[in-house]
Structures are given as structure tokens and as C-alpha cells.
Amino acid sequence: MKEDIFSEIQLPCGRKVQNRLVKVALYEHLADFWGGPPNYFHCKLYSKWAKYGWGMIITGNVQVSNTHLALGRDMVVPQQLDEESLAPFRRLALSMHDGENTLAIMQLSHAGRQSSNFIGGRFPFVPPYGPSAIPVAAEAPGGLFSLFHKLMFQTPRAMTLTDIEQTISGFVRGAELAILSGFDGIQLHVAHGYLLAQFLSPKANKRTDVYAVGSLTLLRRITTEIRKTASPNFVLGLKLNTTDYSTVESTSAQEDRALGHLLTIASWGTIDFVELSGGDYENPDFLSSGHKSSRQAFFASFSSKAVQAISTIQTPTPPLILLTGGLRSPGHLQAALSSRHTHLLGVGRASILCPDLPRVLNARLTTDDDDRLFSPFQPDPDTDLKFVHQRPWSWVWPLVPKLKLIGGGVQMAWYSIVMRHMAGLGEREEFRVDYSVGGLEAVIRMWLWSSVEPSSSWWRQRIFLLFIGFLGVLGHYLFYASWP
Helix, strand or coil, X not given: CHHHHCCCEECCCCCEEXXXXXXXXXXXXXXXXXXXCCCHHHHHHHHHHHCCCCCEEEEEEEECCCCCCCCCCCEECCCCCCHHHHHHHHHHHHHHCCCCCCEEEEEEECCHHHCCCCCCCCCCCCCCEEXXXXXXXXXXXXXXXXXXXXXXXXXXXXXXXXXXXXHHHHHHHHHHHHHHHCCCEEEEEECCCCHHHHCCCCCCCXXXXXXXXXXXXXXXXXXXXXXXXXCCCCEEEEEEECCCCCCCCCHHHHHHHHHHHHHHHHHCCCCCEEEEECCECCECCCCCXXXXXXXXXXXXXXXXXXXXXXXXXXXXXXCEEEEECCCCCHHHHHHHHHCCCCCEEEECCHHHHCCCHHHHHHHHHHHCCXXXXXXXXXXXXXXXXHHHHXXXXXXXXXXXXXXHHHHHHHHHHHHHHHHHHHHHCCCCCCCCCCCCCCHHHHHHHHHCCCCCCCCCCCHHHHHHHHHHHHHHXXXXXXXXXXXX
């Protein structure tokens, strides 16, 4: 078992991944409120992961547009790539290399129509961009929640050809940022309903030009331009949506469409790895653990077919497949590899509960290769939601409508707080997960926080934070923060 999980594998670009364990992208919520560069907390957080020997570490969203943030506090690609703007990203790259041979990957994203009002980086009521003028659909239409949904998610402005050219330039500038800052590669976010995924979805794209829903033209142009800019050994990966191409298609039709796109992408010969994921704000499987079993079964099935299919592509080296989600024990990790469902093993929230997973797993498998039930990830609030009711706030939860987006949002807030705790630890302090933090407390602490470094005063932000925090908590409850 150890030989498989800790075996080296080579990417098509020639770079080697020292083992199959990948710390995938996670939403840190650590930057300035309306986006900005990585700061002290980002560097401290990623240095924790880097020292434990992951094969690859992928950052959370780095938005290529400062007017299309996801939920605020995103890292953002600067408009000008000069020494001053590059410095914080160089520090982050160094912190991610604070070990031996781990590849540091920057995830590039554009929120598109899912960039919400007030906290999306635009002036209030300025609509975001989208492939077409189709808003994010409300999960529970009608009443007060429909009103707040319309307030938070406006009808997007259909992108002109000029807007698309600027977006392509934004992704290329993001790749240049990664190159100049010392990252080993980038991952394009083509999942979770963000802009690049919106162009592939009939729910969001009704265009009739070359960027119509069946076309991969936008993604092909971005990857081609990045390859012109980068060195041959620069890593270029994708996070690809697999489960939500259409609300009306059957699972098999979705699978066929996603597999067709994957094979086309693989045939380009420019992509090094593809991470398989799914869901968006209208169907947020990627946020909530409630659908984990069925979702993971779908991903495992699709991943197996993807590995088999791309092996037939007539390119010198097809991209590697990265499977993420539901890998909860060494047995799961090993089974995914031995069954040829994947080449790389993506670990997300479990990397927060066990940031030293490679070291722990390596030591455990050295002494007992057959202990497949051992899990360094436990306990996990995803599988035991009792922690929500440990606080006096528990009376609130029965009053909150049971919306799917809301359950995932509380989990996201809880994990964000744990990451923030990791980032604030001193070098000699031992990390322990605080399970006493309840759901409502996590949401409040997530929003009412300053990104100013510990050495500085943040009183100048207090009034602003209280106002924005109130809006954030309210919006989080209405759309992101209740239990399903």
C-alpha cells in the first residue's frame, strides 16, 4: 500500500510529483475584504502544509478579476505585475516550498454570474458578467428568500467579445503572476459554477457565437495563450465540472458530455492534470456533505472511465486524473489507485483536520501495511453534525429554512475558522482542532475578522467590519449557512 500512495509519478510537462497526495484548493477567507494579495496569514497557513511532504499543494481561488470575487476575502491577481505587487505572491510561493519537492500550484478563477452583490468587488447593484443574461436560480423561489436572492445575485450582463478578450488576458496575466512569483504551475477553475464552467453549462450559456455552450473555444484559447507564455515544464491543470452540465439531462447524458469534453481537452496535449469535481450555487454538492456518498460514487465511476478513456488519446503523455472527495481512510486511498480510478489523490477538508497527513500516513503504513480502517481524519464534523448544537445558539437552527446552500455554507465557515487557527499558531505550537466551536459562532467569527497582521492595529476597520459583518452574516444565513 505504501509503495502505491508514496510512489512518484511524472506529469506530461516533465515535472515529477513525489507522491500521490494532493492538498486541493480550499477557500481560505483570509485576504482583505474586497480582495487583495496573500498576507501573513496565508503564508503561515501554507507553510504548515508544506513542511509535511504533500505531492502537490493547490491554493484557494486567486481571482483574475477584482470585480468578480466569490464571497469576499479572495486573493486577486494584481492589475500590474511589478516588484511591489509580486512580493506578497513570492512570499506565498516560498512558504509553499517550505519543504522538499512539493509542487506549489496557484488556482486561477473568475466567479462570473456567481459573484454576489455587495461583497463581489463591484459597486452595489452593478451586475456581474456572464456568458448570457441568466441569473443564478433561487433554490426556493418566492417570498422573502426570493427577494434576498435577487438582492444578492443579480441578472448578469451578457459578455461582449471585448469582455471575453479581457477575461482571456486576465487568466494569462494570472499565469504570468504565478511564473514570476515562483509557483510551479496553475490550475484553471472550470467547476462549481464559476465563469469557465458557466460557458460549458446550458443553464448559464445561451450564446450562438463561437463561445456557445457546446464549444471549448474559450478554454482552448486560454490554455494556448498560457502555454505560449510559460516554460515547457510549467504545470497546467484544470478543475473540471462533471455532474452539473444540465438540470434536465440524465446522469448518463451528463457523464457522456463531460467525458467528451475531457477527451477533447486531453487531445490538445497542453494539460498536465484534470481534477474531477461538480456542483454550483444552484446545486451545491461541492459545499455540503449531505450528498457525499452519491456524489463520490459518481465521481469514482466517472474517474475510472476517464482514466481508461484518456489512455487511448494519441498524445505523447495524456493528463493525469486527480480524484477528490470521500477518500476517508488509507483503504479508500489505496483502492482508488489499485482500481485505476485515478492517478492522484485529492484531499480537501481532511487536510485541515490532519495537515500532516503525508507524514502520519507514511509512519502508519510503515508499521502496519494492512490497517486499512485506520483514519487520521477522524473525528470529522462532516460525519457528525452534533457540534452544531453544542452552543447556546442551537435554538436558532430550527427557525432557519432548510436550504441546501445553507448547510454547505456553515461547514465552509467552520473549516475557515479552523484554517485561521492554523495560520495563527506559533512555530512551536501544536495544532488541535477545536470542536467546541458551533455553526453560528463559526459564521460570525468568519465574517467579523480583520486581515491586518498581528503586529498592526485594526481598530480603523472595526466600524466597517461590524457593518459588513452584519450583511455577511445575514446573507450567509439566507443563502449559505443553515443545515440541510
